[in-house]
Amino acid sequence: MAPGGGRFVPVIRLDNVTKVYDHDVVAVRDVSFEVPKGQFVFLVGQSGSGKSTLLRLINRSERPERGEVWVAGRHLGDLADSRVPYLRRSMGNVFQDYKLLPNKTVFENVAFALEVIGKPRHVVDTQVPLALELVGLAGKEGRFPNQLSGGEQQRVSIARAFVNRPLILLADEPTGNLDPGTSEGIMRLLEEINELGTTVVMATHDHRVVNEMRKRVIALDRGVVVRDQERGVYE
Amino acid sequence: MIARVAYAVRETWASFRRNLPLTTAAVLTSAVSLLLVGATFLIQRAFENLLIQWRGDVEMIVFVRSDASPEQVALVDQTLRASPTIVDVDKLQYLDKAQSYEEAKRIFAGDPVTLSLLTPETIPTQFKVVPVAQDPTLVRSLADQYRTLPGVEAVALAEDEFEVISTLSGFVRTVTLVMSLVLLAVAIALIWNTIRTAMFARRREIEVMKLVGATNWFIRVPFMLEGLLQGLIGGVLACGGLWVLNSAWSSGVAGFKPGTGISSLVVPDGYLNSTMLVVLAIGAAAGAVGSAIAASRFLDV
Numbered sequence: 001m002a003p004g005g006g007r008f009v010p011v012i013r014l015d016n017v018t019k020v021y022d023h024d025v026v027a028v029r030d031v032s033f034e035v036p037k038g039q040f041v042f043l044v045g046q047s048g049s050g051k052s053t054l055l056r057l058i059n060r061s062e063r064p065e066r067g068e069v070w071v072a073g074r075h076l077g078d079l080a081d082s083r084v085p086y087l088r089r090s091m092g093n094v095f096q097d098y099k100l101l102p103n104k105t106v107f108e109n110v111a112f113a114l115e116v117i118g119k120p121r122h123v124v125d126t127q128v129p130l131a132l133e134l135v136g137l138a139g140k141e142g143r144f145p146n147q148l149s150g151g152e153q154q155r156v157s158i159a160r161a162f163v164n165r166p167l168i169l170l171a172d173e174p175t176g177n178l179d180p181g182t183s184e185g186i187m188r189l190l191e192e193i194n195e196l197g198t199t200v201v202m203a204t205h206d207h208r209v210v211n212e213m214r215k216r217v218i219a220l221d222r223g224v225v226v227r228d229q230e231r232g233v234y235e
Numbered sequence: 236m237i238a239r240v241a242y243a244v245r246e247t248w249a250s251f252r253r254n255l256p257l258t259t260a261a262v263l264t265s266a267v268s269l270l271l272v273g274a275t276f277l278i279q280r281a282f283e284n285l286l287i288q289w290r291g292d293v294e295m296i297v298f299v300r301s302d303a304s305p306e307q308v309a310l311v312d313q314t315l316r317a318s319p320t321i322v323d324v325d326k327l328q329y330l331d332k333a334q335s336y337e338e339a340k341r342i343f344a345g346d347p348v349t350l351s352l353l354t355p356e357t358i359p360t361q362f363k364v365v366p367v368a369q370d371p372t373l374v375r376s377l378a379d380q381y382r383t384l385p386g387v388e389a390v391a392l393a394e395d396e397f398e399v400i401s402t403l404s405g406f407v408r409t410v411t412l413v414m415s416l417v418l419l420a421v422a423i424a425l426i427w428n429t430i431r432t433a434m435f436a437r438r439r440e441i442e443v444m445k446l447v448g449a450t451n452w453f454i455r456v457p458f459m460l461e462g463l464l465q466g467l468i469g470g471v472l473a474c475g476g477l478w479v480l481n482s483a484w485s486s487g488v489a490g491f492k493p494g495t496g497i498s499s500l501v502v503p504d505g506y507l508n509s510t511m512l513v514v515l516a517i518g519a520a521a522g523a524v525g526s527a528i529a530a531s532r533f534l535d536v
Contacts, residue, residue: 059446082450082451085445085448085449085450085451086448087448088445088446088447088448089447089448092447093446093447099439099442099443099446101439101440101443112440112443112444112447113443113447115242116242116444116447116448116449116453116454117447117448117449117453118239118453160447164447164448
């Protein structure tokens with residue numbers, strides 16, 4: 001029985017996944033785990049331990065050499081390239097460097113995520129303010145990214161990831177560029193989103209954040225899972 | 236749907252303006268190449284005016300005086316048919332006054348002075364002779380014989396009349412065609428490069444679009460429209476150039492001495508218009524092809 005309990009349908013499942021990059025560099029080796037719907041999971045480990053690769057396998061930016069990746073009951077190996085955009089609409093992505101568009105305002109950055117998947121104007125006009133309200137940026141819709149602090153920029157990127165109400169939120173070192181106080185606010189926000197029902201998978205090497213949250217921890221070392229612990233700590 | 240179309244148009248226009256120097260280069264190159272493509276068509280059509288009376292391997296034309304009696308015409312016909320070893324009698328063609336006048340209208344399209352001297356009543360009728368063997372000396376020997384028949388006004392041989400023009404026309408066609416194809420390839424490459432650059436400039440946006448689940452077509456379409464627009468604008472410029480060139484040429488050759496044949500080298504307006512449409516279509520297609528290649532190739536940013 002996977003950690004998290006069998007009464008949930010796993011929203012993410014990896015079966016013996018191995019990913020090898022060019023020149024025989026093994027990024028992840030024989031990794032298996034399940035994530036039930038609504039769980040909050042940390043992937044921890046040193047740089048190069050394979051955390052980001054796992055996230056990229058889950059959003060199908062990468063494909064494994066061996067093993068299977070399942071998301072929301074779909075085997076990604078069988079998913080046609082043309083279906084990948086629809087898979088991505090069920091997940092939000094947050095990154096260390098925010099990936100905001102500098103020539104767009106806060107509102108436009110968040111709206112962009114809805115516009116490019118063809119959502120009509122009235123959906124954009126109702127959903128974007130809700131998302132900005134949730135992340136605590138109401139009133140800053142007209143600012144540009146370079147007029148915001150790092151923490152605020154990360155909140156914009158979280159609003160963009162969440163505005164389409166995804167099933168899964170993938171966060172790659174979201175607090176990597178932020179000071180401890182600001183990180184805490186971001187973590188509270190991710191927890192809040194998790195409580196709204198979104199499964200959160202967060203890759204990090206931020207000890208403090210992991211130890212304070214007491215969530216499930218999957219530890220990686222050179223591409224291998226070395227620990228999988230409920231309510232774990234970083235160590 | 237409306238949101239998507241509005242998005243595509245907005246993005247196309249924004250990108251178009253952002254890359255103005257490269258866009259200008261691509262547009263001008265496609266304009267020049269399309270101008271040459273169009274010019275090739277027009278030159279061919281102009282030469283055709285001169286060559287039309289020799290179409291279908293006709294090597295000799297026997298002109299019969301307009302006042303010749305039906306018996307005299309019948310005699311020429313009989314004489315021609317009496318040499319089946321030299322004359323291909325199945326292909327022997329007789330143009331009566333009305334048919335000859337229609338043909339003359341094309342030959343002298345740019346030479347109204349000569350044309351005005353001809354009427355359907357005064358025009359010579361003609362026998363068009365296709366030889367059985369490609370041996371000019373045999374045909375030539377017959378020609379002298381026909382000249383002496385009653386009612387015959389003149390005998391014209393293709394060899395004398397149009398060999399030079401035919402060779403010239405073939406040469407010009409080859410040169411302009413090759414040049415326009417090369418330039419068209421350059422234009423496609425430039426459009427390709429412009430779109431590639433435009434996509435590179437917007438790689439962050441494309442990355443975000445892919446992450447939030449925009450389809451590849453959604454990402455591609457504005458870039459393809461941009462390339463198509465570049466080709467189309469090149470086509471419009473080329474059409475303008477063709478019109479100016481053709482007007483200048485038509486008024487220029489009208490000054491030549493009537494009857495020299497040079498003044499026949501003009502193109503009717505209807506043909507000019509359809510050439511312009513073809514040029515626009517080729518421009519749009521070249522733009523779409525160049526940008527489609529770029530958009531598919533460089534989507535993985």
